[in-house]
Amino acid sequence: MEFFTHFGRYLIMLKGMFTKPENTKMYWKEFMRQCVDIGIGSLGIVSIISVFIGAVSAVQTSYQLVSPLIPTETIALIVRDTVILEFSPTLVCIVLAGVIGSKIASELGNMRVSEQIDALEIMGINTKAYLILPKIAAAMLTIPLLVIISMVLGIWGGRLAGVASGIISADAFDRGLLTKFIPYNVTFALIKSYTFAFIITSIPSYYGYYVKGGALEIGRSSTKSVVVSCIMLLFADYVLTQLLLTH
Amino acid sequence: MIEFINIGKQFGENKVLTDVSHVMQTGQCNLIIGTSGSGKTVLQKCLVGLFEPDRGEIFYDGLSFTEMNNQSRKELRQQIGMLFQGSALFDSLTVEQNVMFPLEMFSKMTIGERKIRVNEVLARVNLVDANNKFPSELSGGMKKRVGIARAIVLNPKYLFCDEPNSGLDPQTSLVIDKLIYDITKEFNITTVINTHDMNSVMEIGENILYMYQGKKEWTGNNEEIIFSKNERLNEFIFASKFLQDAKDMRMLEAKGIIADDRDMDEILKNGDKLTN
Secondary structure, three states, X not given: OHHHHHHHHHHHHHHHOOOOXXXXXXXXXXXXXXXXXXXXXXXXXXXXXXXXXXXXXXXHHHHHOOXXXXXXXXXXXXXXXXXXXXXXXXXXXXXXXXXXXXXXXXXXHHHHXXXXXXXXXXXXXXXXXXXXXXXXXXXXXXXXXXXXXXXXXXXXXXXXXXXXXXXOOHHHHHHHHHOOOOOHHHHHHHHHHHHHHHHHHHHHHHHHHOOOOOXXXXXXXXXXXXXXXXXXXXXXXXXXXXXXXXX | OEEEEEEEEEEOOEEEEEEEEEEEOOOOEEEEEEOOOOOHHHHHHHHHOOOOOOEEEEEXXXXXXXXXXXXXXXXXXXXXXXXXXXXXXXXXXXXXXXXXXXXXXXXXXXXXXXXXXXXXXXXXXXXXXXXXXXXXXXXXXXXXXXXXXXXXXXXXXXXXXXXOOOOOOHHHHHHHHHHHHHHHHHHOOEEEEEEOOHHHHHHHOOEEEEEXXXXXXEEEOOOHHHHOOOHHHXXXXXXXXXXXXXXXXXXXXXXOOOOOOOOHHHHHHHHHHHHO
């Protein structure tokens, strides 16, 4: 029963976001601030993770390809597809669920507990629209961009590790990258990243916005929001893969 | 003027407010007092629309707040200022940005005009040279003053203050009380204050509503409270021996038994002679 209560309230929160803004300029300002926070703020961690993901997948693929009948270009092909299909959208978004999700939940939770949300309500501001919508919109704009950057850096990391450890030559890696490339895979990855961006911002927003109590509860709801976001993200990953990649 | 009639509110099985009715007068400091858990915060939150009452009606200058649609409520709320118990300042904004926020959101002023208005209200609450400070750099009293400045920057018709003196020393409390009182008179605002600070009750209590277990127990002003025979009210207001003595002195003054312009030094000197 508790699940339905939360789910119903979550849907009501989402519905409540869509009203006419009191001042478009202020909403735009908040949206830009969130773009910087979410997009630029996460660029460092996304870059580091992506390079290492690519590097590790190149080395591990080469370790598993023991047959001399399989050309070395296959390593690049596998790195490319795993990075595009799974590692960049899913792994990066799981990390972002921790980084951005906990920040959103604790920021909104702190605003709720210290009555800042009430203060905005009293002023006549729709707090769901002003505080939550710019976060979700900014994430849906910046996270797919981060995922694209992650794909590039992941493949580059694989190439770097492959060449540096002598597993594959740069030419062979580049040839492999162009072999059997399916552009739809990028579209699929972007669909996933839009969905994940929505999940990893709306769920922490819900937990932060409706927090009750004090500092302890803010911490708890922040942790819970990250856990729930990750589970929902993995569930959505499975559903999307099933829907969009099976014939 | 804010009038509320038969306000009722319960959370689950817990009845917090039972048929509370009262009129908050324009240009006066209207106090809601009561022990912790008596329902005064819930009543104030119902009045500003943060909680929906289960029963009853609220009127702002004759307009029914309870029957208003969301848009009308939003418009009315732009005429409401509120000072929160913890000040509720936006942590990431400076003092100037905090006070300017309602102006940016709702006024069509230019940035220059906004800055002038912000400096005006900051000067009104005696806060100068604090424009670029963050809330974390301010003392409790300064935070309250910034909260008041933000609440009055749009020239509200109604000002709500939730425990304005909580966490402040007695001297700063008096300063805040005087500031609220002066602003109420200067701009002819309907001010509603939630408090259990006895100094506030005695200093600025022009229209007092005493709540007990979610019900209206007594109403009056700071003069009438001295002579009230209501036992619960007396237990609450004059809880300590010191305050009981102060009440007795006030009553003796009022009945002319001792002069209100008495010379305490003289009395004490005579007292010394008596004991000798």
